[in-house]
């Protein structure tokens with residue numbers, strides 16, 4: 001039997017890793033192999049899922065849809081297939097071109113393309129669509145759409161709009177990607193996957209990731225929470241997404257998640273700092289210098305960092 005491969009796509013910060021982690025947590029005996037593709041060189045998403053996955057291949061630094069050719073993907077899928085998994089989930093980078101990825105999976109022997117899942121950020125969707133009208137097409141080709149962050153959705157008519165754009169594919173409202181895994185992995189429950197054979201090969205310059213860049217920062221020194229909080233609060237308007245881990249020299253570190261105007265900082269175990277900023281026209285040198293200036297030689301009370309957590313819309 002060919003192994004089903006599900007592609008999970010969705011714009012930066014929509015909730016793909018949350019969905020993946022939920023699927024891994026609720027796998028109920030299914031062995032799930034994962035391919036995680038992060039846009040930056042540091043694969044933060046891979047770190048987030050590594051603890052619970054049966055078998056994982058990661059690909060950082062560029063979108064799978066462009067950075068890899070079909071034979072590389074075939075090799076990655078082959079590695080997972082050898083690990084004897086029941087299903088494979090590919091988490092695309094938040095800037096990937098989902099139809100292109102689906103087409104690549106369709107071309108791989110030994111696996112069955114089991115559908116394109118598009119995760120929609122119910123808070124940011126309208127603003128994202130304005131910047132990237134191509135996103136409508138992503139929904140049109142989806143086999144299943146998650147209308148995620150429904151707990152924070154305030155826009156009237158959004159569900160109807162997403163349903164219209166999804167053109168008949170099921171639209172499931174979710175919080176933190178909590179989707180019934182049967183919808184993805186049970187052949188009976190899962191919607192029939194599109195064949196995508198009618199796609200024209202697109203020009204890569206039209207892809208959403210054209211124009212986006214990443215700035216990475218790593219450090220083994222304790223960071224000063226007050227100075228770092230100021231850098232994160234006063235981030236350049238080009239930064240849409242930031243994620244990673246921050247260490248202030250205490251016995252814990254902090255997971256940082258920025259999506260547009262939302263900032264979430266949570267305690268977690270570990271040491272060391274790795275942060276990735278994703279956006280357009282980010283003044284990389286300036287940002288790196290400001291981050292470097294937060295390095296300190298002593299631990300400090302992290303309250304200033306924790307109190308950054310807030311949800312707000314971008315102006």
Ligand SMILES: Nc1nc2c(ncn2[C@@H]2O[C@H](COP(=O)(O)OP(=O)(O)OP(=O)(O)O)[C@@H](O)[C@H]2O)c(=O)[nH]1
Pocket residue numbers: 010011012013014015016017018019045093094095148149150151152174175176177241243257258259264
């Ligand atoms: N309030 C709320 N927050 C959510 C929900 N789903 C995800 N988040 C938060 O949104 C942020 C981004 O979630 P991720 O799952 O990392 O998003 P992603 O699509 O994997 O992000 P990229 O890989 O960077 O594109 C995190 O802080 C999540 O906790 C949700 O349903 N409601």
